[in-house]
Amino acid sequence: MSLINKNGLQINSTLYEFINKEVIPDTNINSEDFWNKFSKIVHELAPINKSLIEKRKSIQKKIDNWHQNNNGKEFDKNEYTKFLKTISYLIEEKENFEIETTNVDKEIASIAGPQLVVPVDNARYALNAANARWGSLYDALYGTDVISGEKGSGWNEERAKKVINYVRNFFDEVFPLSGTSWDEVTEFKIKDENLIFIKKDKEYSLKNKSQFIGFNGEKNKPKSILIKNNDIHIDIIIDPNHIVGKSDKASISDVMVESALSTIIDNEDSVAAVDAEDKVKCYRNWLGLMKGDLTANMEKNGKKFVRKLNPNRNYISKDGKKISLHGRALLLSRNVGHLMTNPAILLNDGSEIPEGILDAFVATLCALHDFKNKNNSRTGSVYIVKPKMHGPEEVAFTNTLFEKVEEALGIEKYTIKVGIMDEERRTTVNLKECIRQVKNRIVFINTGFLDRTGDEMHTSFEAGPMIFKGDMKKSTWLNTYENWNVDVGLMCGFSGKAQIGKGMWAMPDQMANMMEQKIGHPKSGANCAWVPSPTAATLHSMHYHKINVFDQQNKIKSRSKAKLEDILEIPKADRPNWSTEDINRELENNAQGILGYVVRWIDQGVGCSKVPDINNVGLMEDRATLRISSQHMANWIHHGICTKEQVMSVMKKMAKIVDNQNEKDPAYNRSGRTGYKKMSDDFEKSIAFAAACDLVFKGRVQPSGYTEPLLHEKRLEKKLSN
Numbered sequence: 001m002s003l004i005n006k007n008g009l010q011i012n013s014t015l016y017e018f019i020n021k022e023v024i025p026d027t028n029i030n031s032e033d034f035w036n037k038f039s040k041i042v043h044e045l046a047p048i049n050k051s052l053i054e055k056r057k058s059i060q061k062k063i064d065n066w067h068q069n070n071n072g073k074e075f076d077k078n079e080y081t082k083f084l085k086t087i088s089y090l091i092e093e094k095e096n097f098e099i100e101t102t103n104v105d106k107e108i109a110s111i112a113g114p115q116l117v118v119p120v121d122n123a124r125y126a127l128n129a130a131n132a133r134w135g136s137l138y139d140a141l142y143g144t145d146v147i148s149g150e151k152g153s154g155w156n157e158e159r160a161k162k163v164i165n166y167v168r169n170f171f172d173e174v175f176p177l178s179g180t181s182w183d184e185v186t187e188f189k190i191k192d193e194n195l196i197f198i199k200k201d202k203e204y205s206l207k208n209k210s211q212f213i214g215f216n217g218e219k220n221k222p223k224s225i226l227i228k229n230n231d232i233h234i235d236i237i238i239d240p241n242h243i244v245g246k247s248d249k250a251s252i253s254d255v256m257v258e259s260a261l262s263t264i265i266d267n268e269d270s271v272a273a274v275d276a277e278d279k280v281k282c283y284r285n286w287l288g289l290m291k292g293d294l295t296a297n298m299e300k301n302g303k304k305f306v307r308k309l310n311p312n313r314n315y316i317s318k319d320g321k322k323i324s325l326h327g328r329a330l331l332l333s334r335n336v337g338h339l340m341t342n343p344a345i346l347l348n349d350g351s352e353i354p355e356g357i358l359d360a361f362v363a364t365l366c367a368l369h370d371f372k373n374k375n376n377s378r379t380g381s382v383y384i385v386k387p388k389m390h391g392p393e394e395v396a397f398t399n400t401l402f403e404k405v406e407e408a409l410g411i412e413k414y415t416i417k418v419g420i421m422d423e424e425r426r427t428t429v430n431l432k433e434c435i436r437q438v439k440n441r442i443v444f445i446n447t448g449f450l451d452r453t454g455d456e457m458h459t460s461f462e463a464g465p466m467i468f469k470g471d472m473k474k475s476t477w478l479n480t481y482e483n484w485n486v487d488v489g490l491m492c493g494f495s496g497k498a499q500i501g502k503g504m505w506a507m508p509d510q511m512a513n514m515m516e517q518k519i520g521h522p523k524s525g526a527n528c529a530w531v532p533s534p535t536a537a538t539l540h541s542m543h544y545h546k547i548n549v550f551d552q553q554n555k556i557k558s559r560s561k562a563k564l565e566d567i568l569e570i571p572k573a574d575r576p577n578w579s580t581e582d583i584n585r586e587l588e589n590n591a592q593g594i595l596g597y598v599v600r601w602i603d604q605g606v607g608c609s610k611v612p613d614i615n616n617v618g619l620m621e622d623r624a625t626l627r628i629s630s631q632h633m634a635n636w637i638h639h640g641i642c643t644k645e646q647v648m649s650v651m652k653k654m655a656k657i658v659d660n661q662n663e664k665d666p667a668y669n670r671s672g673r674t675g676y677k678k679m680s681d682d683f684e685k686s687i688a689f690a691a692a693c694d695l696v697f698k699g700r701v702q703p704s705g706y707t708e709p710l711l712h713e714k715r716l717e718k719k720l721s722n
Helices: 013-023 031-069 077-086 123-133 137-142 157-174 276-291 355-373 391-409 431-437 449-459 469-474 476-491 511-517 534-546 549-556 580-604 623-638 644-663 687-697 708-721
Strands: 003-006 009-012 113-119 134-136 187-191 194-199 202-204 212-218 221-229 232-238 252-258 262-266 296-300 303-307 313-317 322-325 330-334 341-346 352-354 382-386 416-422 442-447 499-502 528-531 609-612 618-621
Touching: 003 013, 009 013, 009 031, 013 276, 013 355, 031 077, 031 352, 031 355, 031 391, 031 449, 113 123, 113 534, 123 134, 123 262, 123 276, 123 296, 123 303, 123 534, 134 137, 134 534, 137 157, 137 252, 137 534, 157 534, 187 221, 194 212, 232 534, 252 534, 262 276, 276 341, 276 355, 330 355, 341 355, 352 355, 355 382, 355 391, 382 391, 382 442, 391 416, 391 431, 416 431, 431 442, 431 476, 442 476, 449 469, 449 476, 449 623, 469 476, 469 580, 469 623, 476 499, 476 549, 511 534, 528 534, 580 609, 580 618, 580 623, 580 644, 580 687, 580 708, 618 623, 623 644, 623 687, 623 708, 644 687, 687 708
Parallel strands: 113 262, 113 528, 262 330, 330 382, 382 416, 416 442, 442 499, 499 528
Antiparallel strands: 003 009, 009 341, 134 252, 187 194, 194 202, 212 221, 212 313, 221 232, 232 252, 296 303, 313 322, 341 352, 609 618
């Protein structure tokens, strides 16, 4: 590793050259000035960062001791709450306030819709996600199980007709016509600034004529029609010569819908970035997105092509003016949290740089390019989602960090907007005070079931054995937490100013199930919710046409507020009397999920992928999944529900199953990879198997139950062994 000595820093040469030669040019930033200010701020903030992590440990130790001292006694929630206040876990809630964030893009402030999350280290995925602002509803339905019957690989006219009927019914629901239905229409035209629907030479119109926005082509023979509902656009493509248009009585060949209004470009849980080489790969893709010149070489059906960012979409308004709609999702950068450090830069005492500080500087430095071309934010903002913060003090530190970055780069205060991931219990119970710390830059809060459950289990580790993982979703604390997040956001004035988000749909192959269940997110008052793919974003967008989220939020404001005492309901099992079969089944499910994810992370450096579960159902997995499963097993070992020997036996058994699942996975033979290496061929020498076991057997002592420290250690070991 080549290091550059600069202003008391030892900087990996790959990172140093990337910033100097690729990022800084064309930004009006002076390289010498940047590194001088950067070094000063890093050395100022790193000790504060470290002290915050030490405070986490101190608080956790006090909570552990309280549970140990009260072991055998009936749990007294009032005493527990008083105790949490004495150790500053619970902060006194101050007067009501409303957020004051300005210059927020409408995709975050005033339009409700799906939000994609994508790993930044894969340029192709990142481009697909950015371009997922618009998606074909016909393709999304035709290629998924939302439409019954065989999907197949070729053209199926019967299936196509089902798709057309499905969309016509959807249109009748959200774009109703006066006097007829969409499936009766045979022709469209524009007359007197209105969209006219023709059926047997009779003319009809939309019940709500304002839903018609514009068109392309001729007024008497439009090639496309632009309509809008709940501020989300749909572009109806008309082409009688297209294979689909030929079978459609109105010659509609496709329906393009606004889908992923925003996308989180993720540097955190969905990537495996452990050193300078990995970090530069991530940063370079983010830079390309901010410059607008990111590309990826593709091959499909034997044809090679280059994927780029989509251009804007242009139309003629109903009154003859030009309309330009953004062709890409609004992009947010999720940085890492406060815990991890990275060897890409060493400080003057030889310690590694806090990775979150590095991320904030580089993400914003790259985004300076967007200020000129407005490729992403039209308001001149930089959106950074900050995960895994514990309480108001850590949020305040993030605010300080962002202020320092703004000062160093010479940009206006509050240019950097922040999203708070409400996924740690100390943040949840103090959410209002967390928001107060960033009331001038907050644009986003959201719930995350998996990480939040992992922290729930680790925080209350000594309280007793946790309930079955599948029962967590029915627990008192979890349902209250979901409502609490919305209640607090609305109380703080988020409606029309910032996003209140909900978590991921993890099963990308089960879209019919998603369409039944995920409508619950907009109904809950969430103006964005996470989806795992562009296809899922396109389908989920239909929910935001059916539900006006801002109307829902107004209704929710008058409901009874979620109660803190219910959030503090610990999900432990009282005197469990579980069968050996049930315990083993739970252990096997956890172990299989851990091993299936870890072997890809360690051996291939893949931080997020569709991993088959124990029933061969593909789940989009990232580190949050790993945290809950490893903490659950560690908790059961600690409380004697199972033994270490029993768990090791299960781990070896499930490793063989994972090996069989992965052996024929074509992903291991793509992109220069060397094929799958079985863990079960030699358990003693498999770094991946060792990592998976460490996550369980050392899970009790991992900071907040996080998986990153062990994964980074083992991935670095694997990279050195290659």
